[in-house]
Amino acid sequence: MEENRVRVLGIAPYEGMRLLMTNLAEEFPQIELTLFVGDMERGLKIAQNNFSGGFDVVISRGGTAQMLRKNLTIPVVEIEITMYDILCALKLAGLNAGRAAFISQAQAKDTMDMLGDVLDYDVDSFIYSMEDLGGLEDTLEAVRSQDYAVILCDVFANTTANRLGIKTFLITSSADSIRQAYRSALLLWSSLDQMKRENGFFRQLISGQSSDTVVFRSNGELFLSTLEETTSELSELLRQEIPESLQHSRRRITRTLNGMLYSIQIQLVPSDQETFAAFYVTARKNPLPANQTGIRFFSRAEAEKMFYDSIFSYGGMIADYQDQITRTNQSQSPVVISGEDGTGKKSIAQILYIQGAYSSNTLVSVNCSQLNEKSWAFLLEHVDSPLSDSRNTIYFSNIDMLSREQLHRLLAALEDMDVCRRNRVIISCVCQPGENMSRAGAMFADKLCCLSIFLKPLRSEPERIPALVNLTLNHINMGLSRQIIGVEPEAMAMLQSFSWPHNFTQFRRALQSMAASSPENVFTAAHVNQVLRKERHVASFTSAEEAAFPLDLNRTLDEITRDIARRVTEESGGNQTLAAKRLGISRTTLWRLMKE
16 A cells, blocks of 8 residues: 555445445555445444554545544545536435435535525425433424425434335435545545554554454443444443443453354453453354254344334335324334335334334244245244244244145144233235235234224335435435436336235335436336346245245145246246246146146
8 A cells, every 4th residue: 555545434324325436446546445335323332443453534424423523533534416416316305396305414405495595496494412312203283284295304314214114215415415525535544643642552552363353442442443344333232231240350251142142351451541352253154053044133223224214114115004003102012014015014023013012122033935844843843932932023924835734833832832922923914806804814913802904006106206216216225326316107106007916025026126227317118128037927925925826735735836837937937938938847748737
């Protein structure tokens, strides 16, 4: 590395900015760039965790940049929200008439107000402070109650709005905004003697260690970490060990987290004015035992991360079911969630857990389609089975994939072990078009006296598709280095008329495919038609709910064989030659099976 290169730490609040910053950095050969994705407190933790990296300047955006500036001793350059950035968001939102709301921190308000005056937009600006986050939620709720056609937000306000189920549009940063930030970083670059002195202490602290090092002050404040930013959960686990560790000069412990086994050596390190607790961490993968295949364990933070990435969060679909979810959570009765494939049953189960009484405990996910003989025995017979625990949320998905014997055995176990009284039990089943619940789901609902939530298919509300398209594209743009800013009217009509047999899962995947392959920053009718044509002929069982029409195994072998032959022929577009080739039989044999 050349000594005169500027070491820049980039904290991008979303993935699309990280990609754009990476590409544009090639235009500035004098910059050596290290990039992470993190917003607000998470971005600050990343910067603090990497503080020993000898960086000369930090680049970030909005509230994250303001927070970094207050907490770091090296220069922080802010990627400003420009008029062009706001115009792109307004274009994507399709604001032609009506009022718009703009919610951000104070530094972007003047830009928005000036743009509104110049272009005669009816825009109300609202500012919030990081010192009053409750005020941000109140502002969002107040804006929701008013008749705004479009709500534009910066990253933190957009994330908060998604959590509250409010539809908003994120203002993303353009290439010119990031180029200007790089130029400012080069102008601000200077050496920091204080950081060099601290780095000398850091080198002494971790000298001779081949493991990761995490150092806390005695009050639990993180002082130094060599962990990747994705392991912040491990940092929290270590922080819980500080009180006990302060009673011993040296200590060794072993902990497991997210399928990893951690061997941890703890040492107290005195400094001039205080004592630090240093954790030296060695990790190795702790493979999921064969007897637990299909059984997974999630914390509330993990469940929230999965939910906020779903269309039920960023698309505001959760609002349709929030009242029912709230009423359902007033009781600890078991719940059956039913709907066609891809209607979001997993997302509803996650929000029931997140908002439920046992959210501080574990979410146990049992995917019945993945259970093997060993994991089935572990679930029903082992002393460490999650069915033996208490005050957890247990989610059984794909119960339609169980045989009749397995269904009865699982029901018997839930009743005999009193699982539903000690835990919150959630069950999901996949029903066919025109049904409200599958046969297996009805059996559980009847035997366990379950409450029920039915999820509507996407095709039942085609008028909502334009808004869902724009919100989904806004979410997808966060992961792209370029921005999709709209859809041609004819292309939108195609999306509205499509049947979406696999509902929201297929809808999101199709839009991701269109965004990745679109030659323009606006979806054209020709491009949408090309992608939808593929969707009509591909059996897209890509959701965690598996097939939309699970095989009923409680029939004779001849009936099951005939059903398989019929399905494969339908998936092959009626082409019997192709279907026979896929099944490994002759076309004559296939014809005979279809006629029986």
